[in-house]
Amino acid sequence: xxxxxxxxxxxGFANVLFLLGxxxxxxxxSGFIGSGxxxxxxxxxxxxxxxxxVAVASNICHKFPKALVGAMKRAKYGQVDLKLGIIxxxxxxxxxxxxxxxxxxxxxSFGDAGSNLYVSAAFVVVLAIVGxxxxxxxxxxxxxxxxxxxxxxxxxxxxxxxxxxPGTMVYFPSIKAKVSFLVTLPMGFAxxxxxATIAVGGFVGxxxxxxxxxxxxxxxxxxxxxxxxxxGVGGTIKYAWSGFVDIRLAMIILAGSLFGIQLGAIxxxxxxxxxxxxxxxxxxxxxxxxxxIVIPVYLSELEIIAPIGSGTTKVLKTVSFYVMVLAxxxxxxxxxxxxxxxxxxxxxxxxxxxxxxxxPAAAPALTRLSPVGRFDKVLLATDGSEFSAGATRVALEMxxxxxxxxxxxxxxxxxxxxxxxxxxxxxEAEADAQRALEQVKREAHRRGYDTRTELRxxxxxxxxxxxxxxxIRADVIVMGRRGRRGLARxxxxxxxxxxxxxxxxxVLVVPKAAGVWQKRILLATDGSxxSDMAAVVAGELARKCDLPISVVSVLRPQFDEARRAEGRxxxxxxxxxxxxxxxxxxGAVLEGDPAAQITEFAQTRGADLVVLGSHGRTGLGRLLLGxxxxxxxxxxxxxxxxxxx
Amino acid sequence: xxxxxVTATLYALLFxxxxxxxxxxxxxxxxxxxxxxxxxxxxxxxxxxxxxFWDWFGIKAKK
Numbered sequence: 001x002x003x004x005x006x007x008x009x010x011x012g013f014a015n016v017l018f019l020l021g022x023x024x025x026x027x028x029x030s031g032f033i034g035s036g037x038x039x040x041x042x043x044x045x046x047x048x049x050x051x052x053x054v055a056v057a058s059n060i061c062h063k064f065p066k067a068l069v070g071a072m073k074r075a076k077y078g079q080v081d082l083k084l085g086i087i088x089x090x091x092x093x094x095x096x097x098x099x100x101x102x103x104x105x106x107x108x109s110f111g112d113a114g115s116n117l118y119v120s121a122a123f124v125v126v127l128a129i130v131g132x133x134x135x136x137x138x139x140x141x142x143x144x145x146x147x148x149x150x151x152x153x154x155x156x157x158x159x160x161x162x163x164x165x166p167g168t169m170v171y172f173p174s175i176k177a178k179v180s181f182l183v184t185l186p187m188g189f190a191x192x193x194x195x196a197t198i199a200v201g202g203f204v205g206x207x208x209x210x211x212x213x214x215x216x217x218x219x220x221x222x223x224x225x226x227x228x229x230x231x232g233v234g235g236t237i238k239y240a241w242s243g244f245v246d247i248r249l250a251m252i253i254l255a256g257s258l259f260g261i262q263l264g265a266i267x268x269x270x271x272x273x274x275x276x277x278x279x280x281x282x283x284x285x286x287x288x289x290x291x292x293i294v295i296p297v298y299l300s301e302l303e304i305i306a307p308i309g310s311g312t313t314k315v316l317k318t319v320s321f322y323v324m325v326l327a328x329x330x331x332x333x334x335x336x337x338x339x340x341x342x343x344x345x346x347x348x349x350x351x352x353x354x355x356x357x358x359x360p361a362a363a364p365a366l367t368r369l370s371p372v373g374r375f376d377k378v379l380l381a382t383d384g385s386e387f388s389a390g391a392t393r394v395a396l397e398m399x400x401x402x403x404x405x406x407x408x409x410x411x412x413x414x415x416x417x418x419x420x421x422x423x424x425x426x427x428e429a430e431a432d433a434q435r436a437l438e439q440v441k442r443e444a445h446r447r448g449y450d451t452r453t454e455l456r457x458x459x460x461x462x463x464x465x466x467x468x469x470x471x472i473r474a475d476v477i478v479m480g481r482r483g484r485r486g487l488a489r490x491x492x493x494x495x496x497x498x499x500x501x502x503x504x505x506x507v508l509v510v511p512k513a514a515g516v517w518q519k520r521i522l523l524a525t526d527g528s529x530x531s532d533m534a535a536v537v538a539g540e541l542a543r544k545c546d547l548p549i550s551v552v553s554v555l556r557p558q559f560d561e562a563r564r565a566e567g568r569x570x571x572x573x574x575x576x577x578x579x580x581x582x583x584x585x586x587g588a589v590l591e592g593d594p595a596a597q598i599t600e601f602a603q604t605r606g607a608d609l610v611v612l613g614s615h616g617r618t619g620l621g622r623l624l625l626g627x628x629x630x631x632x633x634x635x636x637x638x639x640x641x642x643x644x645x
Numbered sequence: 646x647x648x649x650x651v652t653a654t655l656y657a658l659l660f661x662x663x664x665x666x667x668x669x670x671x672x673x674x675x676x677x678x679x680x681x682x683x684x685x686x687x688x689x690x691x692x693x694x695x696x697x698f699w700d701w702f703g704i705k706a707k708k
Contacts, residue, residue, distance in 0.1 A: 008667045061680055065688030073696070077706060233681070240680050243673030247680045248663055251687055255656070258688070258695040266699060269707040339704075346707050 008246045009049045016252055019044065022325070023062070023256030025332045030257070031070045031264020032335045033280045034224030035202020037257065038063055039287065040324045042199060045249055047321070054246050057239030059199065061250035064232025066257045071225035073265040078446055079219050081174035084209070085226025087181060088188035092201060092227050093234045095192020103196060113301035120298060122197045123291035130207050131284025138277035144519060151273050151518070152608065157214030158513035158637065161386075174209075174219040176443070177389050177513075187212060188227070195231050202228065203284060206276075217276035218268050260332075267335050270342025279331050286327035293320040374540075375402040379474040380451070381409050381465050381499075384436025387480045390510040392440055394639055395478040396447060397516040401544060406451040407472050408440045411464050414457050430455070462498035469503050476641075478508045481633060497630065500614060500642050506537065507614075510639040517541075517609035517639065521549045522602045524594075524632070527570030530613030534643040535574045538611040539581050541641075548584040550605055551575045554594040595631035608638040648694035655687060 022044055026037030038059055045055035074080055107115040153161075153175075161177045169178040187208040195201030202224045209220035239245055268276075297316050300308040308316075380395035382388035392408075399406040410433040412426060437453040444451045458464040469477050477499060500507045523538040525531040535551075542549045553571035555564050568589050575587040590597040602610055612629050633640045659666065670679050699705070 008671065061684055065684040065692075068685075069688050069692035069695075072692075236681060236684070237677055240670065240677030241673055243671045243676070245670060245677075245680045247666060247670060247683055248659065250680065250684065251656070251659060254684070254687060255691065258691050259698065262692075262695045262699050263704070266704060266706045342707070343704070 008054065008248075011048075011248060011252075015048050019249065019252045020256035022328070023253035024260040025328045026253075027066060027070075027257030027260025028264040028267075028335055029260075029279070029283065029328055029331045030066060030225070030228075031073070031261035032221065032267050033202065033264075033276055033283075033331075034070075034206050034221035035228055036200050036280065036283050036331070037260070037328065039198060039200045040321075040328055041253060043321055043324070050246065050249065053239070053244050054249075056199070057236075057244035058246045058249040059253070060232055060235040060239060061245045061247065062253040062257060064229050064236055065254055066261055067225045067228035067232055069258055070261040070265055071222065071229055073262060074222035074225060074268065077222075077265070077269055079222035079268065080226060081172055081215065081219055081223045082226060083170065084172045084174060084184070084213075084215070085223040086230070087170065087184055088191060088205065088209075088223075089227040089230030091185045091188030092192030092195065092205070092231050095189035095194075095201075096196045096231055096234060097192075098189070099193035099196025102193075110302065113298050117295070117298035117302060119197055120291045120295050122194070124288060124295065126194060126198070126203060127284045127288035127291070130203060131281055131288060133211075134207055134277050135281025135285055138274055138281050141274040141277070151210075151216050151515075153214040153513065153515050154211050155637075156212055160212055161214060161513050172213070172215075174215045174223065175213055176393060177214075177386060179213060183212065191227060192231060195228075195235075201231060203280075206280060210277075217273040221268070221276050221280075263339070264335055267339040267342070270346060271338040275334070275338050279334050282334065283327045283331040286330060287324060290320045290323035290327065293323065374475050375404050377472055377474045377476075378402070378404045378406045379409060379465070379469050379472060379477045380406060380440065381461075381477060381479040382436055382440060383410055384432065384439055387512045388436075389480075390512045390514040390639070391478045391480045391508075392443070394508065394510045394514065394516045396440070396444055396449065396451075398478075399444075399451075400447065400449050401516075404475075406444065406449070407454055407468070407474070408437055408444075408451045409454040409456060409465065409468050410434075410436045411456040411458060411461060413461070414459055460495075462495045462502065465499050466502045469505055474505050476506045476508055477503055478510060481509050481511045496633070500629075504644060506641060506643045508639055508641045509633050511637055514608075514637060514639050517545060517547065519547065520605055520607040521545075521547055521609045521611060522598065522605070522607035523549055523551050523574070523611045524598050525551060525553055525570050525574050525613075527553070527566060527573075528613060530643070531570070532574070532613070534611045534613035534641075535578060537641065537643045539578050539583055541609070541611070542578075542583045543581070548586065549578055550601070550607055551578065551585060551587045552590060552598060552601055553588075554590045554592065554597045556594065557591065594628045595635065598628075598632050599635045602636055602638060610636055610638060610640045612640065612642050614642045614644050646697075648690050648697065652687065652691045652694050655690060659683065 022041060026041060028037070030037035041059045042055045045058060046052055050058070071080055103115060106118045160179060160183055161175065163180055163183070165180040165182060168180040168182050170181050171178045187205070190208070191201040191205035194204045205227055206220045206224045209215040209223060210217055215223065236245065293316055296305065297308060297313050299305045375398070378395055378399050380391060382392050395406060412429045412433050414426065433455055437455060441451055441453055454468060456464045456468065465477060465479070479496065479499065481496065496509060521538050521542050523535055525535060538549055551571050551574050553567045555567045559567070571587045571589055575585050578585045588601065590601060598610065610632060612632065629642060666679070670676050
């Protein structure tokens with residue numbers, strides 16, 4: 001590349017103002033969704049007379065300091081996964097180089113029109129597929145009424161998190177799980193390729209982090225800023241080495257964008273996480289229209305379609321540019337509206353909290369006299385392995401929601417299989433368990449919450465768990481479903497069954513990839529008093545989490561008509577009772593194998609918590625959990641709450 | 646306020662010497678460090694100023 005030298009333009013006052021304004025709006029969008037604020041700047045600078053390569057170089061030179069400021073701001077809010085950002089950023093650099101190489105090859109073979117067509121086609125394909133999905137997901141969340149709930153991890157992300165490729169696993173704090181870097185490598189590469197092609201890698205980077213890895217929206221958009229910074233530094237060095245950066249243009253845009261990025265970043269602390277998807281999806285769809293408008297121009301220049309007159313070409317290009325500007329303005333307006341609404345709601349909350357509570361404040365306590373449905377004291381049993389990850393995640397999310405006191409326990413096995421081990425091995429096991437507890441405590445603190453920790457020793461995990469639950473009078477024990485080592489290994493089948501059998505309180509069994517419920521609660525009833533207790537708990541949880549309930553009764557094929565009528569009546573009775581308490585309830589009477597029906601129904605209706613009553617046997621029978629409950633626990637991908645009286 | 650003053654001064658210097666700066670950075674090669682250094686410096690001073698700016702208007706992150 002030849003140095004640009006004399007190709008730097010004279011800047012008029014109007015141009016400066018225009019760039020400041022675009023920078024501000026673009027900065028706000030980038031601060032909020034992590035990227036997407038810069039794609040309009042290159043054509044804007046070109047419209048002022050800057051050569052294309054100078055416009056691209058100056059754009060990228062303003063992006064990295066902007067991304068740096070945004071990333072640091074959002075890191076203060078605990079939204080950045082630095083490790084993930086760096087790993088993806090490095091692979092994105094490779095993607096940029098490859099993307100630029102493809103661009104140059106196309107330009108060499110097909111000229112400017114071919115290159116423009118390639119860029120527009122990339123825009124249209126990526127924006128249509130990814131943008132369409134992001135917007136659809138945002139609309140789905142809005143319609144489900146779960147805007148307030150925590151985000152649901154996709155099935156793909158759960159699968160990715162369950163993959164174990166030795167030697168490649170990296171722990172990412174944003175998902176609290178290990179993922180192979182072989183998965184993040186192509187994600188970063190695609191982000192870089194897209195950045196080299198359409199100047200907004202985040203349109204692939206952010207959705208891939210959300211949907212492929214399971215990173216929460218706000219953390220994904222914040223982490224994208226780290227990736228953008230790394231890509232920006234690399235890109236700036238590349239272009240500045242050839243002398244193409246017009247530092248004045250870059251710094252004018254930066255002046256406006258830093259005001260915007262601060263505002264966008266502040267906005268993320270007030271909005272519901274799904275708003276990231278709303279803004280990103282909306283911008284992507286409008287830009288899709290913008291790029292679609294100019295495709296006929298490039299097709300015409302390549303003589304693929306009949307020639308288009310120069311007047312029409314100019315109109316199409318101008319309309320396309322202003323539709324792009326519109327995309328930014330619409331995105332920024334949504335952010336501002338959400339920010340203003342969020343700040344107003346927050347002020348009202350603070351004002352309400354400042355008002356002294358009325359004197360007869362004992363009433364709520366009276367409703368909590370019954371232990372059924374009460375979650376004041378939660379006991380989390382963990383060994384720090386990936387198999388406890390789901391239980392930890394759920395305990396740390398449900399604890400604050402229920403205003404519960406959380407105790408986290410881990411243990412060191414002595415005797416039994418560990419008998420005869422050298423003292424060093426036991427010390428090591430103790431250190432491991434202590435580390436697991438400290439990890440949970442740190443995570444709790446990060447969320448502004450706290451947990452008491454308890455390290456116990458014993459030869460049978462279930463006994464220690466049940467004993468501690470008795471000691472602290474826990475209302476619910478939260479534990480993983482199964483594991484491979486230490487405490488988790490002992491929880492396979494027998495220990496989980498034993499805890500459920502022997503504990504006096506309810507037990508919440510959480511698969512490793514599951515998260516806290518945010519869509520629908522499924523209550524399985526058989527008309528027994530145990531099921532009624534489960535119904536009370538399900539109703540209480542539905543009220544706290546503002547979720548609908550599905551009440552299900554399953555009829556076995558061999559049931560006679562009387563039993564069938566009984567099953568239908570049981571469902572109706574529970575449904576009516578829950579509706580009377582104000583819950584949104586749907587009822588279903590299914591036929592077939594109960595465990596299979598419950599599991600399948602949970603999946604098809606998108607239920608993410610199953611509530612079952614325990615039959616609370618005594619003596620030796622306590623060890624028999626019941627085949628239906630056991631199979632439901634073993635087969636569902638969501639948490640299962642076994643309710644005790 | 647101090648960051649605002651420093652930022653304004655730096656921008657004034659940038660435009661006062663714009664021709665000379667563009668002449669040097671337009672040569673490419675190791676002069677790439679100049680735009681990068683300018684970008685880092687202004688991101689620090691202007692970043693701090695803009696953070697305070699919204700604070701003055703009562704626009705602060707939710708705790």
